[in-house]
Amino acid sequence: MIETHSRTFDPSLLTPSQSEAVNFRDGALLVLAGPGSGKTRVIACRIVRLIETGAAPWHICAITFTNKAAEEMRKRVAGMGVGPGTQISTFHSLCVRILRRYGDAANVKENFSIYSDDEQRKCVKQAVSNLDYPSGSFPPAKTLAAISRFKNAVETPESLTEFEGDYYYSKIIKIYKEYQRLLDENNALDFDDLLMKTALLLKNSDHVREELSGRYRYLLIDEYQDTNHAQYQIARLLAKKHGNIFVVGDPDQSIYKWRGADIKNILQFEKDWPNASRIDLQENFRSRREILELADRLIVNNKQRKPKKLVAAVSGEAEVVFDRYEDSRLESSSIASDIKKLITSGADPNEIAILYRVNSMSRTLEESLVREKIPYRIVRGVEFYSRKEIRDMIAYLKLIVNPDDGQAFARIVNTPTRGIGKTTVNRIIEFAQSGRISIFDAASRVSSISTIGPGPSGKVRTFVEMMRKFQKAAAETNSVADIMELVYDESGIEKSLEADPEGGNASDNIDELINSASLYDENAEEPTLLDYLQSIALYSDSDAYDPESGCVSLMTLHAAKGLEFDNVYIIGLEQGMLPHERSMESEDDLEEERRLFFMGITRARHRLHISHTDYRMLRGIQSRTIPSSFLGEIGADTGRSGSSESVSFRFMSPPTGRNSSARGQSYGYSKPQTAKKSPVKKYTSDLSAVPQKDTPFKKGDKVLHPKFGFGVVTDFMDSGENSIVSVRFNTGSSKNLLLKYAKLTKK
Numbered sequence: 001m002i003e004t005h006s007r008t009f010d011p012s013l014l015t016p017s018q019s020e021a022v023n024f025r026d027g028a029l030l031v032l033a034g035p036g037s038g039k040t041r042v043i044a045c046r047i048v049r050l051i052e053t054g055a056a057p058w059h060i061c062a063i064t065f066t067n068k069a070a071e072e073m074r075k076r077v078a079g080m081g082v083g084p085g086t087q088i089s090t091f092h093s094l095c096v097r098i099l100r101r102y103g104d105a106a107n108v109k110e111n112f113s114i115y116s117d118d119e120q121r122k123c124v125k126q127a128v129s130n131l132d133y134p135s136g137s138f139p140p141a142k143t144l145a146a147i148s149r150f151k152n153a154v155e156t157p158e159s160l161t162e163f164e165g166d167y168y169y170s171k172i173i174k175i176y177k178e179y180q181r182l183l184d185e186n187n188a189l190d191f192d193d194l195l196m197k198t199a200l201l202l203k204n205s206d207h208v209r210e211e212l213s214g215r216y217r218y219l220l221i222d223e224y225q226d227t228n229h230a231q232y233q234i235a236r237l238l239a240k241k242h243g244n245i246f247v248v249g250d251p252d253q254s255i256y257k258w259r260g261a262d263i264k265n266i267l268q269f270e271k272d273w274p275n276a277s278r279i280d281l282q283e284n285f286r287s288r289r290e291i292l293e294l295a296d297r298l299i300v301n302n303k304q305r306k307p308k309k310l311v312a313a314v315s316g317e318a319e320v321v322f323d324r325y326e327d328s329r330l331e332s333s334s335i336a337s338d339i340k341k342l343i344t345s346g347a348d349p350n351e352i353a354i355l356y357r358v359n360s361m362s363r364t365l366e367e368s369l370v371r372e373k374i375p376y377r378i379v380r381g382v383e384f385y386s387r388k389e390i391r392d393m394i395a396y397l398k399l400i401v402n403p404d405d406g407q408a409f410a411r412i413v414n415t416p417t418r419g420i421g422k423t424t425v426n427r428i429i430e431f432a433q434s435g436r437i438s439i440f441d442a443a444s445r446v447s448s449i450s451t452i453g454p455g456p457s458g459k460v461r462t463f464v465e466m467m468r469k470f471q472k473a474a475a476e477t478n479s480v481a482d483i484m485e486l487v488y489d490e491s492g493i494e495k496s497l498e499a500d501p502e503g504g505n506a507s508d509n510i511d512e513l514i515n516s517a518s519l520y521d522e523n524a525e526e527p528t529l530l531d532y533l534q535s536i537a538l539y540s541d542s543d544a545y546d547p548e549s550g551c552v553s554l555m556t557l558h559a560a561k562g563l564e565f566d567n568v569y570i571i572g573l574e575q576g577m578l579p580h581e582r583s584m585e586s587e588d589d590l591e592e593e594r595r596l597f598f599m600g601i602t603r604a605r606h607r608l609h610i611s612h613t614d615y616r617m618l619r620g621i622q623s624r625t626i627p628s629s630f631l632g633e634i635g636a637d638t639g640r641s642g643s644s645e646s647v648s649f650r651f652m653s654p655p656t657g658r659n660s661s662a663r664g665q666s667y668g669y670s671k672p673q674t675a676k677k678s679p680v681k682k683y684t685s686d687l688s689a690v691p692q693k694d695t696p697f698k699k700g701d702k703v704l705h706p707k708f709g710f711g712v713v714t715d716f717m718d719s720g721e722n723s724i725v726s727v728r729f730n731t732g733s734s735k736n737l738l739l740k741y742a743k744l745t746k747k
């Protein structure tokens with residue numbers, strides 16, 4: 001977690017187990033720690049202790065999960081009197097550093113670009129088209145996901161044996177090979193390359209591995225439960241020689257399987273390092289007892305874990321409320337008015353968070369928060385960098401640093417419009433390809449391209465001269481903000497935005513970009529344009545969180561990893577949402593969703609509100625929902641949620657009269673109720689718990705729908721005329737259908 005105020009290292013601030021971990025000296029150590037047990041504190045204090053006891057700062061390499069966590073860790077360690085020199089970064093930043101340093105051995109040029117999602121998509125589309133494969137059979141997202149899986153498993157196109165007879169995979173491997181060729185041509189790496197190429201470098205080059213394990217003699221890794229195979233390999237190879245590997249993690253908070261994380265890395269740590277010691281941190285300094293009990297009741301349903309009990313170290317009673325609403329509009333307005341009351345009675349907006357499974361759920365919430373005039377922020381960092389004007393500016397910077405970057409060239413050569421048409425650009429690209437030179441080199445030799453006439457040729461020359469001027473300026477200054485100002489003024493972007501009445505706040509966004517570059521200039525140890533581009537390429541949603549924004553935070557459950565708040569609202573506890581529909585087919589995926597919910601619950605210190613709705617707008621359609629099976633597991637469906645007076649259940653219905661306000665009509669219970677007195681409408685999503693009576697459909701029935709085709713019933717919620725039948729159709733989609741309109745026939 002990110003603590004906002006660092007303290008000087010005082011041993012009395014550590015529990016005996018924390019202290020044992022901090023003072024552990026040589027060898028392998030697994031610190032298994034529940035949420036809120038002080039993992040971050042332990043790592044920071046251990047760095048200080050290692051230095052106090054003789055280790056050189058540059059012999060320590062600490063790896064965090066997000067850039068923000070790395071920044072915070074650096075500040076904390078500095079606050080405890082440690083000077084610069086310790087390597088504290090994410091895996092990706094560490095890999096960039098290694099690859100730039102050992103470019104020759106890794107076969108990459110020092111000034112490589114790091115491609116964003118959007119650039120990767122363009123590249124994979126190009127690969128599919130170059131191979132003349134049908135684009136419909138290889139959609140970019142799916143194809144990239146397959147390539148990413150290979151890379152995370154450290155499989156290059158060459159190392160993959162072709163899947164004889166498997167049409168799809170043999171084609172995917174060919175696309176992977178072509179995609180990789182295109183990246184090379186552009187002197188670009190994607191995110192997964194950073195890890196894969198580093199893992200390969202460490203594996204294949206004895207000299208580099210020796211040098212780096214001599215340099216990083218103490219390896220500390222946070223959030224080890226979320227490492228993928230490539231990260232696992234890097235850690236093993238770096239620590240193989242000295243064996244000083246200190247990993248901290250919680251298998252119950254492993255939530256990145258979809259990105260290649262492998263929970264087995266932590267579960268099998270003691271097998272990988274047979275002499276490893278293990279320390280468990282059981283005390284939770286964050287959440288009050290009721291919240292922890294709830295989290296515990298949920299997570300015991302997972303099989304892939306190392307059992308542990310969460311013990312609350314803080315006193316006081318938590319408020320836990322389960323809310324059921326008719327629809328998402330009512331859910332949002334009720335949460336907004338609840339937050340309004342909290343803030344009016346003195347709560348700090350920084351200490352309030354609303355968490356949801358998918359980004360699209362923020363829209364309705366935003367409307368309600370605006371209506372109540374509540375300051376809020378959506379924690380979604382990458383969105384800013386995907387705006388058109390920002391991407392244009394970044395493309396200029398990328399081309400300054402990496403003239404081989406064909407995508408950057410194609411993006412800006414005629415942005416803003418300067419009369420260089422597509423045909424001219426294509427001819428430059430062809431010239432570059434036939435002469436095996438970079439696109440920028442080809443553009444520099446435009447006069448030699450006979451197919452380009454004098455008019456367009458002159459315009460290309462002007463563009464090249466302008467870019468050369470930018471490159472020269474970048475070589476003379478280390479200030480990224482100054483280079484940005486120059487590009488903004490002289491590229492014509494500023495003028496074109498001023499002249500565009502529909503430009504909205506594009507120029508404000510560019511101001512914000514330049515401001516953030518100034519901050520970078522001030523804070524970076526050695527600011528360079530290359531380093532700046534790397535830092536924004538590796539920016540993630542979680543990095544956008546500002547603990548002192550003065551706003552209520554809205555974010556996905558994933559982005560909330562490592563954070564903590566006094567008041568937490570978790571919305572959308574519905575089947576298909578949480579657990580997400582994509583995860584309902586395998587037990588492993590379901591366990592991951594459960595961990596995600598567990599992680600969300602354990603973000604709360606004092607107050608936790610969990611809600612679901614009877615109807616939710618999904619892809620523009622108001623759909624009937626089924627309560628999440630997780631609610632049953634924590635006892636929220638039956639009122640079995642423990643004996644505490646502080647757990648309450650409420651059902652909110654919409655207003656009836658035309659002009660009545662939604663808020664006035666809720667019949668929630670202000671006084672906390674015990675389980676017995678619970679006024680909640682009883683329901684259950686677990687059919688096995690309900691005495692079976694004759695129902696028109698049951699789990700496993702094969703059915704036919706006139707529009708969606710054949711499918712299998714996965715659930716049936718018996719509510720008389722409002723019964724809902726859930727069907728997984730053979731097309732892969734799952735739907736919850738209101739029985740009376742479902743038009744299903746049994747097959």
Ligand SMILES: Nc1ncnc2c1ncn2[C@@H]1O[C@H](COP(=O)(O)OP(=O)(O)OP(=O)(O)O)[C@@H](O)[C@H]1O
Binds near residue numbers: 562
């Ligand atoms: N020994 C301690 N005494 C009192 N408070 C502590 C102690 N150790 C940690 N804390 C506090 O507990 C809270 C959680 O600590 P931290 O964020 O380091 O936990 P974490 O294990 O990283 O959490 P998570 O895995 O859930 O993100 C912080 O507010 C921290 O200041």
